[in-house]
Structure formats: C-alpha cells, structure tokens
Amino acid sequence: MARELITLEHIYKSYGDQLVLDDLSLMIKENSFVTLLGPSGCGKTTTLRIIGGFEYPDSGAVVFDGKNITDLSPNKRNLNTVFQKYALFPHMTVEENIAFGLKISNKSQQYIKDKVKYALKLLNMDGFEQRKPDSLSGGQQQRVAIARAIVNEPKVLLLDEPLGALDLKMRQGMQYELMRLKNELGITFIYVTHDQEEALTMSDHIIVMNQGYIQQEGTPEMIYNEPENAFVADFIGDSNILRAKMIQDKLVEIQGAKFACVDVGFGQNNPVDVVIRPEDIELLEPEKGIIKGRVLNTVFRGVHYEMEVEAHNYKWLVHSTRMKEVGQEVGLYVDPFNIQVMNVPESEDEEAISELEQTE
Amino acid sequence: MNLNRQNKIHNGKKQMIWLSTPYIGWSLLFVVIPLCMVLYYGLTTDTWSFTFANVTHITEPGYMKALVRSVELAVIATIVCFLLAYPLGMILRSMHLSRNGFIITLFILPMWMNFLLRTLTWMTLLEGSGVINGILNVLHLPNIHIINTPAAIVLGMVYNYLPFMILPIYTALNNIDEDLLNASRDLGAGELQTFCKVTFPLSLPGVGSGVTMVFIPALTTFAISSMLGGSKIMLIGNVIEQEFTSLYDWHLGSGISIILMVVIIINMMLNIAFDAKEERQAKSIKGGKR
Numbered sequence: 001m002a003r004e005l006i007t008l009e010h011i012y013k014s015y016g017d018q019l020v021l022d023d024l025s026l027m028i029k030e031n032s033f034v035t036l037l038g039p040s041g042c043g044k045t046t047t048l049r050i051i052g053g054f055e056y057p058d059s060g061a062v063v064f065d066g067k068n069i070t071d072l073s074p075n076k077r078n079l080n081t082v083f084q085k086y087a088l089f090p091h092m093t094v095e096e097n098i099a100f101g102l103k104i105s106n107k108s109q110q111y112i113k114d115k116v117k118y119a120l121k122l123l124n125m126d127g128f129e130q131r132k133p134d135s136l137s138g139g140q141q142q143r144v145a146i147a148r149a150i151v152n153e154p155k156v157l158l159l160d161e162p163l164g165a166l167d168l169k170m171r172q173g174m175q176y177e178l179m180r181l182k183n184e185l186g187i188t189f190i191y192v193t194h195d196q197e198e199a200l201t202m203s204d205h206i207i208v209m210n211q212g213y214i215q216q217e218g219t220p221e222m223i224y225n226e227p228e229n230a231f232v233a234d235f236i237g238d239s240n241i242l243r244a245k246m247i248q249d250k251l252v253e254i255q256g257a258k259f260a261c262v263d264v265g266f267g268q269n270n271p272v273d274v275v276i277r278p279e280d281i282e283l284l285e286p287e288k289g290i291i292k293g294r295v296l297n298t299v300f301r302g303v304h305y306e307m308e309v310e311a312h313n314y315k316w317l318v319h320s321t322r323m324k325e326v327g328q329e330v331g332l333y334v335d336p337f338n339i340q341v342m343n344v345p346e347s348e349d350e351e352a353i354s355e356l357e358q359t360e
Numbered sequence: 361m362n363l364n365r366q367n368k369i370h371n372g373k374k375q376m377i378w379l380s381t382p383y384i385g386w387s388l389l390f391v392v393i394p395l396c397m398v399l400y401y402g403l404t405t406d407t408w409s410f411t412f413a414n415v416t417h418i419t420e421p422g423y424m425k426a427l428v429r430s431v432e433l434a435v436i437a438t439i440v441c442f443l444l445a446y447p448l449g450m451i452l453r454s455m456h457l458s459r460n461g462f463i464i465t466l467f468i469l470p471m472w473m474n475f476l477l478r479t480l481t482w483m484t485l486l487e488g489s490g491v492i493n494g495i496l497n498v499l500h501l502p503n504i505h506i507i508n509t510p511a512a513i514v515l516g517m518v519y520n521y522l523p524f525m526i527l528p529i530y531t532a533l534n535n536i537d538e539d540l541l542n543a544s545r546d547l548g549a550g551e552l553q554t555f556c557k558v559t560f561p562l563s564l565p566g567v568g569s570g571v572t573m574v575f576i577p578a579l580t581t582f583a584i585s586s587m588l589g590g591s592k593i594m595l596i597g598n599v600i601e602q603e604f605t606s607l608y609d610w611h612l613g614s615g616i617s618i619i620l621m622v623v624i625i626i627n628m629m630l631n632i633a634f635d636a637k638e639e640r641q642a643k644s645i646k647g648g649k650r
Contacts, residue, residue, distance in 0.1 A: 074545040087537060
C-alpha cells in the first residue's frame with residue numbers, strides 16, 4: 001500500500017478566542033486524492049492553509065515526507081496550491097504566470113518554455129500564452145492556476161474549493177479533468193470543498209469535518225453508505241435521520257414499528273440514530289410494506305420523483321422513479337441491509353447538527 | 361432578453377447624462393472659458409494682435425532658470441514624498457486593522473488645517489531666530505540656516521503634498537489580494553522576490569497617481585516658494601504671479617502659463633501612455649484570439 005506522505009499531529013488553531021481546529025490529527029497517503037469535506041467554518045480551509053504554510057498552528061506538528069515542516073515558510077515546501085479565486089498575477093500573461101515558479105528556481109529558458117507548453121497542452125489551453133488573466137473565463141483561469149502549480153512538479157497539490165466559482169456544467173467537466181490530471185501526474189491531491197457530490201465523485205478518501213473535528217473518514221462508498229453519525233449522514237446526500245430504539249441485535253424500533261436490520265452490538269433497548277437513504281425506501285401496496293403511510297407531495301426532479309410520505313408521525317423523504325399520487329395510501333418497505341444504525345452522540349461536541357429533524 | 365437589458369442600460373446612460381449638467385455648466389464657466397482667455401491673452405500683444413512673443417519669452421535666461429529650478433524642486437519633492445510614502449503604505453497594509461481609519465485620519469489631519477497657515481508655521485519654525493534655532497541655542501548646538509534655500513521649499517512641498525502620495529499608494533497596496541502574495545510564496549518566491557515581482561508592479565498605478573498629484577501642485581506652487589524661499593528663489597509660479605499682480609502684464613503672464621500647461625500636459629501624457637501601453641497589450645491579445 002502507498003506510504004504516508006503528510007501527517008498532521010494534534011493540531012490546535014484558534015483565531016482570537018474562537019477555536020477552529022481542536023486536536024486535529026490526520027494522515028494522507030502518497031498518490032491519493034483526499035478531500036476535506038465540511039460546511040463553511042468547519043476548519044477545512046484552515047487545515048489546508050496549515051499544510052500550505054500560510055497559517056501556522058498554535059500547537060501540533062506538520063510532518064511532510066518524514067520531515068517536520070511545521071515552521072517552514074511556504075516557499076520552502078515541496079507543494080503547490082490552487083487558490084479559491086485562482087490568484088493569478090493580473091500584470092502577467094498566462095505564460096508569465098505559469099513560468100513564475102520555474103523562473104524563481106532558475107530553470108533554463110528552454111526548460112521553462114517546454115514546461116509551459118506541456119502544462120498548457122495538458123490543460124487544453126494551448127495558444128493562450130500571451131493572454132492576460134482578466135481576458136479569460138473563469139474555467140480558463142482555473143486551468144491556468146492549475147498549470148501554474150503543476151509545472152513545479154510538486155509532490156502535493158493543494159486545491160481550495162477550486163470549482164466553487166464555476167457553473168454546474170463546467171464544474172462537472174472539471175471534476176473529470178482533475179481526476180484525469182491526478183492520474184497522469186501521479187501526485188497527491190488534497191482537495192477542499194463543501195460540495196458533497198464533488199467529494200464523492202473525485203476522491204479516493206474523504207475526510208468529513210465539522211466544527212474543527214474530523215467526523216468520519218473513509219472511501220466515498222463508506223462515507224455514503226455507512227455514515228458514523230447523524231451529521232455525516234445529513235451532510236452527505238439526502239437522508240431520513242431518526243432517533244430509534246435498538247431492541248436487540250438485528251432488530252430496531254423506528255417510530256413505534258419494528259424493522260429488521262443487519263447491525264449488531266448496540267445492546268438491548270438502547271437509543272440509537274438510524275439513517276435511511278430516500279432511494280432505499282420502496283413504496284408498495286399499503287398492506288405489503290412494513291408501515292403504512294400517505295403521500296403528502298410529489299416533486300419531479302429529473303431522474304427521480306421526490307416524495308414526502310407521512311407514516312407513523314414522521315415525514316419520510318422518498319426517491320423513486322415511479323410516481324405516486326398525492327394522498328395515495330402506500331406501504332413503506334426498507335431492506336434490512338439499507339438501515340444504517342449509529343450511536344447517539346455522547347457529547348455536545350459530537351452532536352454536530354443543531355437539531356435532528358424529528359417529529360414527536 | 362439580452363437586447364432588452366442592453367436597451368435598459370442605454371436608456372439609463374441617457375438619463376445619467378442629465379445629472380452631469382451642473383458639473384458641465386460649472387466647468388464651462390470656470391474652467392473652459394478662463395482657459396480660452398489664458399490662451400487668448402497669451403497669444404496676443406497688448407494691442408490684441410497675434411504673437412508668439414509671450415510664449416517664447418520663456419527662453420530668456422531669467423525665465424528659463426525659474427522653469428528649470430521649478431522642475432528640479434518638484435522632481436526632488438516628488439521623490440522624497442515617494443520614499444516616505446511607500447514604506448508607510450506597506451506598513452499600513454501589513455497592519456490590516458479596522459483601526460486603519462484612525463491611522464489614515466492621522467495622516468489626513470494636517471490637510472484640515474489651512475494650507476497657508478501650515479506653510480507660515482514652517483516659516484516661523486525655520487527662521488534665523490525661529491523656534492528650531494531657539495531650541496538649538498538652548499542646547500548649545502549649531503544653528504541651521506534652511507530658510508530661504510531650495511531645501512526649505514522642498515521641505516514645504518513634501519510637508520504639504522505628502523498625503524496626496526500616501527493615499528493612492530496605500531489604496532493600491534491595500535487592494536492587492538493577500539492570496540496573490542501567498543501564491544507568490546507558494547511558488548517559491550521569498551519576501552524580496554515577492555515584493556519585486558508582485559507587490560511593486562501591482563502598486564504602480566497608485567504610484568503613478570501619487571506622482572501626478574504631488575508633481576503638478578509642486579511644479580505650479582508660488583505660495584510655498586515665496587514664504588519659505590524668500591524673494592531670492594523664484595519659481596515659475598512666482599514669475600507668473602508677479603506678471604499678474606505687480607507688473608500687470610497679463611499677456612506675458614498668460615504666455616508663461618501656457619508653457620507651464622505644456623509641461624504638465626507632457627507629464628500627464630507620459631503617464632497616460634504608460635497606462636495605455638499596458639492596456640493596449642491586454643486588448644490586442646484579447647481581440648487577437650478567442
């Protein structure tokens with residue numbers, strides 16, 4: 001397996017009396033696409049800036065390739081950053097922007113020329129050498145910013161919400177392009193975003209953060225299918241999150257109805273949180289489901305219909321390709337495998353979402 | 361829809377033009393007409409026949425000397441202002457505090473005091489028996505003799521016009537996105553390289569307007585030079601003033617004024633040409649390939 005490239009050890013960081021990162025530790029493997037995902041203010045950008053050297057932690061260590069670089073200034077770190085608003089030098093042409101790092105490190109004219117050409121080709125931007133950044137579209141500026149970073153052959157590329165300013169279509173195109181780039185360059189990408197879809201699409205490894213803590217980390221599939229707490233479940237995709245009671249192994253009581261599940265080890269009659277993804281709820285004939293309900297409303301969302309079904313005093317969010325009429329009686333069925341049982345957060349800190357959407 | 365919007369903007373522009381009527385009227389009355397009168401007086405004799413003699417009068421040694429000295433002192437004052445203002449702008453930027461307003465006010469504060477009063481104060485400070493020499497006497501230190509020298513004039517110019525250099529430079533520096541400097545460091549540049557390659561080039565527009573705003577009033581001043589330079593040092597401003605107020609030769613005064621205007625216009629055109637060169641580069645590239 002790939003070796004460790006970057007380790008953050010017990011990082012604390014506060015601005016004034018606001019604690020932004022609280023004992024944050026994480027490890028990033030070489031040649032991986034890692035995403036720091038979380039809502040704004042969760043500490044993800046601060047974490048990235050600490051890795052980049054633009055912020056210094058109050059305590060803790062940043063280890064890069066076996067060396068402690070905590071106090072090293074950004075210009076001495078073997079990594080490059082793509083900034084949120086691209087931060088292209090407005091007084092330089094595209095070519096000068098890309099050549100900036102190479103000129104600083106005194107590379108030969110020929111080397112710089114070849115390298116700039118290569119980078120522009122890699123990003124489908126050839127012919128733009130003499131343009132000024134302000135004559136480029138957002139997507140083009142984005143490519144130049146990436147080209148400017150990668151020509152220096154960093155071991156790690158840091159990307160701070162680089163697609164945030166682009167429109168949806170362009171964003172989706174760039175997602176695939178970034179994945180292709182990462183594979184062609186064979187370097188580590190650390191990517192910061194608040195867009196769960198972006199994170200799920202591109203990453204090998206997702207680190208979900210909230211309020212300065214890591215909530216969960218793992219592959220996109222793990223994060224989506226087996227969220228460890230209500231915050232992660234709520235943040236990643238739409239979901240039905242309910243307070244429930246674990247009656248015994250493989251049996252959970254939700255809103256007064258007993259559901260079969262596959263989770264074990266939560267004890268007997270213990271309170272738990274359960275997550276059921278809207279696409280995992282099947283709408284059947286009323287008597288064929290586990291519980292009975294009535295369709296409250298239906299919205300067409302393109303690929304599927306999004307429906308709200310009231311059953312056992314809870315409004316269930318259901319995604320289905322087959323529409324049910326508003327007011328229709330339906331039976332709700334959930335495959336045992338699709339019920340995700342989680343521990344109830346023990347402390348305020350772990351309780352990441354302000355309120356669970358539950359009806360009494 | 362796009363067309364509609366453009367129409368709207370167009371209509372909006374038409375309406376906006378009306379709002380500028382008071383200003384246009386004002387400048388017609390008090391800028392354009394006086395300017396025409398200066399040109400008329402400057403290019404005629406006292407019998408109202410056309411002549412270049414008033415303008416060419418500048419080639420006479422006395423007038424030429426005043427013009428050259430004016431340019432010299434204005435250039436020196438501009439350079440001194442720049443050297444004082446730039447580091448200050450850097451410091452103010454690096455503080456990026458909300459207290460900025462307070463610091464700016466501190467530098468603008470002298471401007472709230474009457475210009476003549478401030479210059480007069482320097483006169484009494486620098487005089488042979490003035491405050492500074494009084495203090496030096498008490499301390500048994502040698503006296504200074506700055507008053508009525510070019511140095512005193514430069515001092516007066518710097519003191520009076522420094523805020524006009526600080527503000528545009530500070531504004532330009534403060535508008536540089538911190539992430540541009542971070543990007544420079546990120547790409548391997550040290551602090552000095554970042555300054556030379558990013559900070560300074562991006563602050564040049566501010567330096568340009570600062571230079572113009574100091575150089576032009578310094579070049580045309582007559583109050584500072586007559587108060588701090590005594591009667592010995594004549595600047596071009598004093599020459600013009602004299603023609604009008606004591607020699608009553610409006611034609612010659614206007615002729616010399618035209619020369620001064622030409623010098624200022626040349627200065628501004630250099631400035632504009634410098635700006636336009638950059639813009640043209642950007643534009644030609646813009647239009648060239650899409």
